[in-house]
Amino acid sequence: MRLALIALVLFPSHLMPLFADPALLLQGTASPVLHMQQVLLRHIQLRTVHIETDPAYHNGPMTYQAIPLAPLLQSVGIRETDSVQITSQDGFVSQFSGKELLQSTNTAQAFLAIESPDRPWPALATSSSATAGPFYLIWQHPKTTRIEQEKWPYQITRIEVKAPLSQRFPHILPDPILADTDPIRQGMQIFIQTCFACHTLNREGESHLGPDLNVPLSVTEYWTEPMLRRFIRDPQSVRSWSQGKMPPLDEKTLTPAQLDQLLAYLRHMVQRKK
Numbered sequence: 001m002r003l004a005l006i007a008l009v010l011f012p013s014h015l016m017p018l019f020a021d022p023a024l025l026l027q028g029t030a031s032p033v034l035h036m037q038q039v040l041l042r043h044i045q046l047r048t049v050h051i052e053t054d055p056a057y058h059n060g061p062m063t064y065q066a067i068p069l070a071p072l073l074q075s076v077g078i079r080e081t082d083s084v085q086i087t088s089q090d091g092f093v094s095q096f097s098g099k100e101l102l103q104s105t106n107t108a109q110a111f112l113a114i115e116s117p118d119r120p121w122p123a124l125a126t127s128s129s130a131t132a133g134p135f136y137l138i139w140q141h142p143k144t145t146r147i148e149q150e151k152w153p154y155q156i157t158r159i160e161v162k163a164p165l166s167q168r169f170p171h172i173l174p175d176p177i178l179a180d181t182d183p184i185r186q187g188m189q190i191f192i193q194t195c196f197a198c199h200t201l202n203r204e205g206e207s208h209l210g211p212d213l214n215v216p217l218s219v220t221e222y223w224t225e226p227m228l229r230r231f232i233r234d235p236q237s238v239r240s241w242s243q244g245k246m247p248p249l250d251e252k253t254l255t256p257a258q259l260d261q262l263l264a265y266l267r268h269m270v271q272r273k274k
């Protein structure tokens, strides 16, 4: 009883699933809505979805019980022009446009997979029993548009509408005089897509899973470039650490040209420390 009371006082509602049925917090433009796992498992739109190449499970095939994401988002007023942030239990925070999450049918379509307590999914790694559940963002036809592994957040706790990144995190922006087509701007987009879910830059960002990449020193200042490239491709090939949480990023996830643009952005930001 005492523990439950403390929990109520200390923990915001999204952590309450630790003490009750797992729930997903949906925050649109009005007040937040909690969706309980058990209720979602009885959702009228629930269906079986087969995934051929599942990034959470070694790119193997998987089958899920899932709900199309669009109607869930629309039910809390999320629109195409919104910026949507998805937070995972381990602190991974991914950014989406409302447009990509709401698109459907012949282009990539997002589904929310829901784990059933009676039939849990396999463990993600051999070292722990944790699965991708209770809520996992999966895609049908992900090849038609570029939906890479970082767009498949698992162990989701909340989905929220946020102001655009440029407003919330102005100090991750490059010099405004740069042309729209400048590779440094492309590099920032790649940073947002592949690194920002875990790293801050100029202390801005939602996730603190990994260290800041620009301050007090930029990683481009204290790593040699070849080692930095190698680390980004395969962190464990540079230093062995069983607790290491940074995933390897192969050439499919981050092409050689994109890695060049990303490094150009990181080098550029050395002059824009905050």
Ligand code: HEC
Pocket: 092, 191, 194, 195, 196, 197, 198, 199, 209, 210, 211, 213, 219, 228, 231, 232, 235, 243, 244, 245, 246, 247, 249, 262
């Ligand atoms: C899933 C989370 C995650 C993602 C995505 C991620 N990182 Fe990391 N990164 C980490 C963590 C955690 C560490 C600390 C070492 C570890 O746990 O492996 C780290 C460490 C690093 C380091 C070493 C810092 C130091 O000096 O010790 C660099 C450099 C780095 N990341 C760059 C990047 C870049 C660039 C990207 C995007 C291309 C990226 N990371 C994407 C989680 C992530």
